[in-house]
Amino acid sequence: MNRTETLHGLSQSPKVDVCVLGGGINGLSVFRELALQGVNVLLVEQADYCSGASAALSRMVHGGLRYLENGEFSLVKESLVERDRLLRNASHYVAPLPTTVPIFDTFSGLANGVVRFLGLTRRPSRRGAIAIKAGLGIYDFLTRKRALMPKHEFRSRRATLSKWPALNPSIRNSATYYDAWVSHPERIGIELLRDGLSAGPNAMALNYATVEASGSGYRLRDGLNGEVLPVQPRLIINATGGWIDIANGTLFADEAGPAPLMGGTKGSHLIIDNPALRDMLDGHMIYYENEDGRICILFPYLGKVLVGSTDIRVDDPGTVRCEADERDYILQSLAFVLPGIKIRPEEIVFQFAGVRPLPASKDSFTGRIPRDHFCTVLEGKNGGPPVLCMIGGKWTTFRSFGELAADMALDQLGVTRRVDTADRAIGGGRVFPKDPESWIRDLAASTGLSVARVAVLFERYGTEAEDIAGFIAAKPDHPLPHALYSARELQYLVRAEAVEHLDDLLLRRTTLAISGDLSLVMAEAALDLLAAEKGWSAERVAEERSRFLTLMGERHGVTEHTLSARNEHRSELCETTAKSG
Ligand SMILES: Cc1cc2nc3c(=O)[nH]c(=O)nc-3n(C[C@H](O)[C@H](O)[C@H](O)COP(=O)(O)OP(=O)(O)OC[C@H]3O[C@@H](n4cnc5c(N)ncnc54)[C@H](O)[C@@H]3O)c2cc1C
Incomplete structure (x- = not known):
């Protein structure tokens, strides 16, 4: 309908x-x-x-290690069950994430954890090796029957610094455990x-x-x-x-x-385009505490690095954005944990903020709100x-x-439940192939699309790539100013996925904006396509262009000038694709 x-x-x-x-x-x-x-x-x-x-999360699918400090054991247990379900039911978008915690102390956090658990203080403190070991032991215990991912392990200071030489040298050791991340929430x-x-x-x-x-x-x-x-x-x-x-x-x-x-709290993130930082992470999330005891994270995300986040009380979720002081805080926390890595302002290719819907609370430490x-x-x-x-x-x-x-x-x-969703696969996670490569080859053969194109569609849409590839192949297609998108693919999304504005398409149906891969020419090509689908007048197109550029500038820190500077880079990619057929 x-x-x-x-x-x-x-x-x-x-x-x-x-x-x-x-x-x-x-x-x-x-x-x-x-x-x-x-x-x-x-x-x-x-x-x-x-x-x-739901567009502003840290993109972690996790039990919530730090909620153990607040005594929220049943929430952590439930979250771990749901995490493991998502690994099975949405395996096209949810994947394991090795997570490494740099540790700066041995004993700290223990006494504070106990008094906090007893409700005697809400103040955050440094978490030492023993407190972290206890938390990870509980994590392993809660997931022992399903055991979808390896148990946690500790690394000595020397082993940690040899794997991640850019880490703050004052660490004592590190712990690695497994959680999960979601690529397309x-x-x-x-x-x-x-x-x-x-x-x-x-x-x-x-x-x-x-x-x-x-x-x-x-x-x-x-x-x-x-x-x-x-x-x-x-x-x-x-x-x-x-x-x-x-x-x-x-x-x-x-x-x-x-x-x-x-009583919501705002959190902001940055997407950083720094290949040295991304490669140095070696596929791990670094889950670290800043000098003030706040937990921050960074991990490789769609070829870039996602870093966050802050935790600030706000009243109106409609107007939030990553403010300059939050950006500074995040960069300062990064400089603390990885002092050897320098981030240039132009390497921040996208930023986003949102409000955690937390129950009303008078707690002065936002991290402690249930x-x-x-x-x-x-x-x-x-x-x-x-x-x-x-x-x-x-x-x-x-x-x-x-x-x-x-x-x-x-x-x-007075209605009886007839369908249980616990084991129900979601969207492109349905009938997920055991052997994706042969699935991709078969679909390429049956649609006439190249194997490389179908592989990209499979990565983007899981098994829903079958419908999309069928749609693309059904009529003549034409390229867009982006090597990895074509007009028919975007047309499919517009027709099937309730796209009403340009930002729906570029920020949420695709990852073009968040991945920092969007150029002005591509945004304009997508707008032309959307306008043709909707039958928009020239006036409406101009309004839509302005709405999109304002949103990108004000909410995501990406100006029209930045988008247009990406144009040259994109046309090179298009040429490469055209030459390779
Ligand atoms: C910075 C940050 C990091 C986070 N990280 C993680 C994480 O890594 N992992 C994790 O599991 N969780 C994380 N969360 C929490 C998670 O993002 C949220 O708990 C979840 O997305 C909340 O979803 P929701 O549907 O309740 O709220 P929302 O996604 O905010 O949806 C509410 C919707 O209601 C709409 N609305 C408002 N008023 C009306 C109205 N009158 N009529 C119709 N519609 C209306 C809004 O437009 C909005 O789309 C994070 C949250 C934030 C902010």
Whole structure:
């Protein structure tokens, strides 16, 4: 069902069982859960899917080693179970990540860990070798039955510095353990959406739309054309993450709203294009503590290096960006752990920020606010539908959090669960081949695309590459000013994946922007293609260009000048591709 059909359907029949507000990873997860049970469910997202915190994470799929310090054992256990499920169910995007912790002390962190656990202090302190060993022992114990990845190991100072000579020489030793990372978190969101929509016409979703109180009921507002329609849900799920209290304000417009549920903290990251740094990491994440005790991370990401993050209280998640002082903090932390590596300003090719949806807390140390998730049900306004609020939640645990909220919703609706998602593969993780090389060769042979092209599609989309390769091969294609994309591939994404703005395509359906691989000519070529698909006027195209460049400049630190400086580099790549056929 496309957008016009969805809006038309709602105008004919405004009754839905459940209306989910928020299309971040948690909203999409509960949407998929309910759709798969045959529930009549509508999801509305005020911006694009996975454009809030779900696009701003550190891209770790992890148990959360440091949450052990807060005594959050059950969260760590649940996260490790979900991490291991994602390694199986989304193996096209989630992969093991060897993670190395440089250690500067032997004993510190122990006494502090105990008093913190007893609730006597919240102050962070240095974590010494024994405290880290204890944490990693618990990690290994919790995963011992599944044992998908090797156990942790310690390295002496000498062995550590011989493997990573650029590390701060004042380390005493290091520990390496395994967690996981996700390459395309925004695409997993789209795959959950498509999985839910494919359950049947009972499942509907709209990005760029909101639902708000109107008189004694609710109305849906289409953010693209301003159309307003009544909706009559039996239950509302507020899955708006850091916006939860703002969204409750619009749902309980004419009443004293509920007490605040959320207290978000902002975190920022940089993407750095420094091949020496990337190669030096040798595929490892460095999970280190800065001099102030805050945990920071860096690891190779799509040919660049991802470094972060900060932890600052904020009120409005809509306006966050990586500020200059955060950028300085991240670079200073990098200089502390890797004093030999110098980062030039032009090597920062992208930056991003988002708000962690954490439960309301008065804790003065943001790192100590609980990371667990839970749901609470608010009575509806004037006897209207109840509002189930999803509070907290990490990206890693989206499935179990969605399952929890869906089970509560099913209970309210009196519907029995019929599909379990614990072992259900996601999107391009379905029927994942044991031998990818022969899968790629077979698909290349059946579509007539080159093996190299199909290999790129497989890396980008997993087994969904089959549909995309079929689409590309069905009609004449033409190149774009980027060696590894063509017009038909982007056309597929525009038609199949609810692309409404240029940033949806370049920031979330593809990794062009975040990987620092986007040039101005490529952005303009993608805009021309999108405009042709949508039938946009010249005026609308100009607005869209300006929207995109403003967003890139203000939110991601990438100016029009930077994008255009990348043009020359790109045309060289295109020539190479053309010559190689
Ligand atoms: C800096 C940082 C690093 C992180 N690192 C990790 C990590 O490495 N691993 C991990 O597991 N987790 C990590 N997290 C946590 C994780 O990103 C979040 O917990 C998760 O993405 C939250 O998803 P969500 O769907 O609840 O919220 P969001 O993704 O923020 O989605 C909420 C959505 O609701 C929409 N919305 C708001 N108001 C309305 C309305 N009225 N109507 C309709 N829609 C509305 C918003 O536009 C938004 O898209 C990190 C978070 C941050 C900020």
